[in-house]
Amino acid sequence: MKQVQLDHILPRVRKPARYIGAEFNAVHPDPDSLLKFCLVFPDLYEIGMSHQGLQILYHLLNEKQNVSAERCYTPDTDMEELLRTKKVPLFSLESRLPLDSFDVIGFTLPYELCYTNILTVLDLAGIPFRSAERLASHPLILGGGSCSMNPEPVADFFDAIVLGDGEEVIAEITALLLQAKQQGNSRAETLEALTGISGVYVPAFFTPEYHEGQLVSIKAEKSDYPKVTRRIMAKFPEVKSQAPPLVPLVKTVHDRLGIEIARGCTRGCRFCQAGVIYRPVRERSVDDIMKLARKGIDRSGFDELALLSLSTGDYSCLATLMPMLMNTFAAEYVSVSMPSMRVGTLTEDIIEQIKRVRKTGFTVAPEAGTDRLREVINKGISRDDFLETCRNAFSNGWNLIKFYFMIGLPTETDEDIEAIVELSQSARLEAGTGKGGRAQVNVSISTFIPKPHTPFQWEAQISLEQSRDRINMLKKLLPRRGFKLKWHDPEQSFLEGVFSRGDRRLANLIETAWKAGVRLDSWSEHYHLESWQEAAEKCDIELQWYLRQRGQDEVLPWDHLDSGVERSFLVEELRKSTEQAYTPDCRVHGCQKCGICDFKTVAPVSTEKDAVTSKIIDLARRGNKRPGQNEQVVKFPYRVHYARLGDARFLGHLELLQLIFRAVRLAGFPVLFSRGFNPSPCISFSPALPVGVESEVEYFDMDLERPLGNSETGKQELNKFLPDFIRIDQISAAKTKNPQTMVTFYEIRLPAPLQDEQLENIKSFFEMDSFIIERIRKRKRKELDLRPLVRKLAEKDAVLFLEIISHQSKAGTNPREVLEQIVGLEGDDALLAKIKKVKLETLL
Numbered sequence: 093m094k095q096v097q098l099d100h101i102l103p104r105v106r107k108p109a110r111y112i113g114a115e116f117n118a119v120h121p122d123p124d125s126l127l128k129f130c131l132v133f134p135d136l137y138e139i140g141m142s143h144q145g146l147q148i149l150y151h152l153l154n155e156k157q158n159v160s161a162e163r164c165y166t167p168d169t170d171m172e173e174l175l176r177t178k179k180v181p182l183f184s185l186e187s188r189l190p191l192d193s194f195d196v197i198g199f200t201l202p203y204e205l206c207y208t209n210i211l212t213v214l215d216l217a218g219i220p221f222r223s224a225e226r227l228a229s230h231p232l233i234l235g236g237g238s239c240s241m242n243p244e245p246v247a248d249f250f251d252a253i254v255l256g257d258g259e260e261v262i263a264e265i266t267a268l269l270l271q272a273k274q275q276g277n278s279r280a281e282t283l284e285a286l287t288g289i290s291g292v293y294v295p296a297f298f299t300p301e302y303h304e305g306q307l308v309s310i311k312a313e314k315s316d317y318p319k320v321t322r323r324i325m326a327k328f329p330e331v332k333s334q335a336p337p338l339v340p341l342v343k344t345v346h347d348r349l350g351i352e353i354a355r356g357c358t359r360g361c362r363f364c365q366a367g368v369i370y371r372p373v374r375e376r377s378v379d380d381i382m383k384l385a386r387k388g389i390d391r392s393g394f395d396e397l398a399l400l401s402l403s404t405g406d407y408s409c410l411a412t413l414m415p416m417l418m419n420t421f422a423a424e425y426v427s428v429s430m431p432s433m434r435v436g437t438l439t440e441d442i443i444e445q446i447k448r449v450r451k452t453g454f455t456v457a458p459e460a461g462t463d464r465l466r467e468v469i470n471k472g473i474s475r476d477d478f479l480e481t482c483r484n485a486f487s488n489g490w491n492l493i494k495f496y497f498m499i500g501l502p503t504e505t506d507e508d509i510e511a512i513v514e515l516s517q518s519a520r521l522e523a524g525t526g527k528g529g530r531a532q533v534n535v536s537i538s539t540f541i542p543k544p545h546t547p548f549q550w551e552a553q554i555s556l557e558q559s560r561d562r563i564n565m566l567k568k569l570l571p572r573r574g575f576k577l578k579w580h581d582p583e584q585s586f587l588e589g590v591f592s593r594g595d596r597r598l599a600n601l602i603e604t605a606w607k608a609g610v611r612l613d614s615w616s617e618h619y620h621l622e623s624w625q626e627a628a629e630k631c632d633i634e635l636q637w638y639l640r641q642r643g644q645d646e647v648l649p650w651d652h653l654d655s656g657v658e659r660s661f662l663v664e665e666l667r668k669s670t671e672q673a674y675t676p677d678c679r680v681h682g683c684q685k686c687g688i689c690d691f692k693t694v695a696p697v698s699t700e701k702d703a704v705t706s707k708i709i710d711l712a713r714r715g716n717k718r719p720g721q722n723e724q725v726v727k728f729p730y731r732v733h734y735a736r737l738g739d740a741r742f743l744g745h746l747e748l749l750q751l752i753f754r755a756v757r758l759a760g761f762p763v764l765f766s767r768g769f770n771p772s773p774c775i776s777f778s779p780a781l782p783v784g785v786e787s788e789v790e791y792f793d794m795d796l797e798r799p800l801g802n803s804e805t806g807k808q809e810l811n812k813f814l815p816d817f818i819r820i821d822q823i824s825a826a827k828t829k830n831p832q833t834m835v836t837f838y839e840i841r842l843p844a845p846l847q848d849e850q851l852e853n854i855k856s857f858f859e860m861d862s863f864i865i866e867r868i869r870k871r872k873r874k875e876l877d878l879r880p881l882v883r884k885l886a887e888k889d890a891v892l893f894l895e896i897i898s899h900q901s902k903a904g905t906n907p908r909e910v911l912e913q914i915v916g917l918e919g920d921d922a923l924l925a926k927i928k929k930v931k932l933e934t935l936l
């Protein structure tokens with residue numbers, strides 16, 4: 093299979109490192125594997141790389157014999173345009189193979205606003221959008237993820253969709269597809285066979301029927317396949333050979349090691365879809381979490397470990413786990429964060445532990461302003477609980493707390509909106525007078541979206557105008573000083589609401605909008621509601637209709653998809669919401685009869701009674717010991733010389749820094765850290781190189797707490813944890829003081845020899861006394877004389893040799909500027925020039 097060539101593409105796009113792969117721990121797929129998967133996240137790389145589910149499946153598939161899995165993320169709009177104009181198909185990151193050469197493309201369906209991105213990927217891969225239009229030669233298109241419990245708006249685009257936990261079902265699907273391939277089964281035969289796997293939804297076998305615009309039934313085309321039930325993994329698999337986490341080269345939204353400590357939440361918030369579709373609660377044992385943490389940090393170099401679950405504070409052994417984690421990792425400057433905490437579970441002890449390395453973000457979600465409305469939604473927290481949590485956070489040193497609230501919840505009145513402001517102000521007062529001036533409260537607001545499979549699935553979503561009015565009200569009421577109001581764009585919530593409870597007719601809308609140029613809707617800079625409204629008009633679809641209240645006798649588009657929670661439970665919960673009646677958590681108050689557990693194979697899994705055998709790992713495991721605040725520290729300085737070649741030119745300076753920090757950590761070098769609230773490694777770098785430039789002569793300086801020993805071994809160790817395109821050449825003891833003035837040498841390979849006019853430009857440059865250019869920096873116009881900064885510029889056989897003089901304290905120039913301003917190269921000629929910073933000897 094032919095690899096896609098990107099040399100003429102990557103220099104032209106924003107953030108090219110998104111497309112080069114080469115992440116630490118990425119798999120090198122076997123080209124001869126019988127069944128090839130490409131797992132696709134339908135949004136940009138920096139979002140997709142933070143997604144846990146995709147990584148779990150990636151490693152599970154790659155562990156199987158005869159199976160390989162690669163990855164692909166939706167390209168940004170500039171990349172999409174270039175791929176189209178250059179007629180290059182979309183490709184996988186690992187092998188750079190065209191997507192249509194895979195047997196299976198597996199999409200994650202994480203949120204509704206990624207739906208057009210699915211079409212971008214299919215189109216760039218040359219695969220027909222609709223399942224019904226695909227031929228035997230096309231890959232099978234699978235889906236799975238949070239949106240799969242109502243995938244109807246995109247159902248026509250998929251051959252099959254997995255409902256529920258993917259870990260076990262993917263093994264069954266893989267076995268079936270391997271067999272189908274070996275037997276040469278037709279596409280139709282394979283789809284039919286997939287219906288035999290529990291939890292696999294094949295949309296082609298269900299036909300929605302409408303009457304006067306209303307969905308009246310969902311006809312099952314196979315009598316033995318009348319509905320599809322969500323797949324539930326009874327418990328987490330035992331941790332034996334857990335695959336190491338992928339470590340990105342690009343900064344992603346969650347740049348950390350994520351460990352799923354529990355799945356499911358039975359608190360019973362009536363608005364929460366995750367609280368239904370991930371039931372019951374299954375906790376991982378403390379021992380397994382400790383093993384995953386140790387292995388994950390050792391094999392990733394991350395300096396943050398996030399405990400993931402729908403409500404981390406509810407993990408039954410958190411009070412045991414947190415000190416164990418901190419006692420193990422604090423000495424290594426690894427912080428532990430809990431992205432989803434719940435008011436009432438953040439005890440003083442837990443807060444004390446969290447702040448031992450770095451104070452990670454402090455976020456709480458009261459959801460509603462009044463106790464009354466919190467009772468309607470079964471939030472189960474009171475104003476007093478909430479204020480106590482804030483008091484604890486402020487008194488433990490946090491100056492910034494974030495709150496999440498929703499607007500548009502059922503029965504909400506103006507009083508509830510006003511109470512959001514009052515509650516936030518009261519919370520800030522908990523900081524006390526000492527900190528009153530510095531305490532900051534960020535209030536985030538989003539519009540409530542009634543989600544399928546929740547007790548509120550029949551409720552109406554407030555209109556766009558109502559959303560805007562309520563946000564405006566908050567803007568007026570919330571004081572500026574000490575508060576920041578943020579809100580999720582109500583126009584995006586409007587569309588999310590349409591798709592959340594949408595039906596199959598919306599596939600036309602998605603396709604029409606995509607054809608009109610709609611892309612990357614989850615990014616506010618790309619999102620335009622008007623484009624969707626125009627598309628809806630063309631398709632004769634009334635968007636607002638999808639936000640209406642639904643009757644309990646209505647056929648809902650997801651009625652044939654069974655979450656496992658009984659409908660009668662949802663109806664009863666809806667009724668209880670009108671009485672503000674509380675449904676307690678079944679973990680502590682006994683089964684509330686939601687219907688999901690049979691108590692034979694499926695039941696809540698708690699670690700509370702598990703014996704914990706993990707030992708607290710030696711604090712000085714790596715030899716690092718955190719010095720006291722006033723302790724005198726002896727430093728052992730080293731300079732590390734390295735080259736960054738090939739694809740390394742696509743890394744930005746900050747990305748390179750992160751990569752080196754992680755490699756140094758992975759190699760186990762005893763690096764000293766700065767002191768204070770946010771300790772960082774004592775490593776400093778040579779001046780930043782512009783993106784697009786390679787170099788043979790980079791360096792960084794690091795301070796170690798003890799001598800390195802054999803520097804040759806150190807070099808080899810470091811190289812083990814770096815991608816091929818970064819090469820450590822030498823580690824020498826002691827820093828070299830950098831001179832005030834330096835000459836840097838570049839070799840520039842041009843796409844074509846220079847023309848006479850360009851050679852003339854160079855000649856006249858050296859005849860001038862000064863060559864003034866204008867620059868706009870931070871909106872200010874500045875002049876710079878390039879003449880004294882360029883010592884040599886000469887061409888031979890389409891290779892330019894350039895010498896640039898730089899002064900430590902003065903503005904300098906760079907090769908790209910020289911090409912454009914002095915030589916007169918423009919556009920692609922300048923962009924496609926291969927620039928390399930070289931040693932002087934190379935030039936002689």
Ligand code: SF4
Pocket residue numbers: 358371372373678679682683684685686687688689695696
């Ligand atoms: S069936 Fe009972 S124990 Fe199981 S999740 Fe539902 S309420 Fe909890």
